[in-house]
Amino acid sequence: KAGVTQTPRYLIKTRGQQVTLSCSPISGHRSVSWYQQTPGQGLQFLFEYFSETQRNKGNFPGRFSGRQFSNSRSEMNVSTLELGDSALYLCASSLALGQGGAVGYTFGSGTRLTVV
């Protein structure tokens, strides 16, 4: 079956612009989590969506937002881009988050965003 698909794979934007990234989960998965990966900082949790509702949020400014559609596909948006937003953005899908480990937690290949 198809894995987690993230588009686009690469993106170059200018400071001040906004960007939208997409994540299509594995069929049947209803939870989508987003992470920002930068060298030295590891994977920083952005937010998690389940059934079109944001259930968890990390410690990122309001410029970072997201949503989830009825087909479980998720988008994240970053407005007023800053140089420091340059990173690999990863999403992970699972059937649901739950105690003892999320079933089928699988990462996509990520979108590499470069802000110039």
Add this chain to the structure above:
Amino acid sequence: GENVEQHPSTLSVQEGDSAVIKCTYSDSASNYFPWYKQELGKRPQLIIDIRSNVGEKKDQRIAVTLNKTAKHFSLHITETQPEDSAVYFCAAEDSGTYKYIFGTGTRLKVLA
């Protein structure tokens, strides 16, 4: 909320030697701890996980140990091979939200 620290940040070993990566966590109620391997330019992939009701789990050359009292867990790779070279991330499940909190990663280099 949960906080995870991971050490070392870089690790070089000779092929055939063992490698150990250590993580500590803060949420005493956490009960799920996965480890991910990320090769250059690829997605993180789950290599092994452990739940709080066991102290050790092995899968061929890879093992994970958990000390709930001390709130730390470790990844052990024996007989390392060049293909083990990658960045390894530990994570802990936050007991309140169930989201995964990751460590900052360990870059393992296996020298041939």
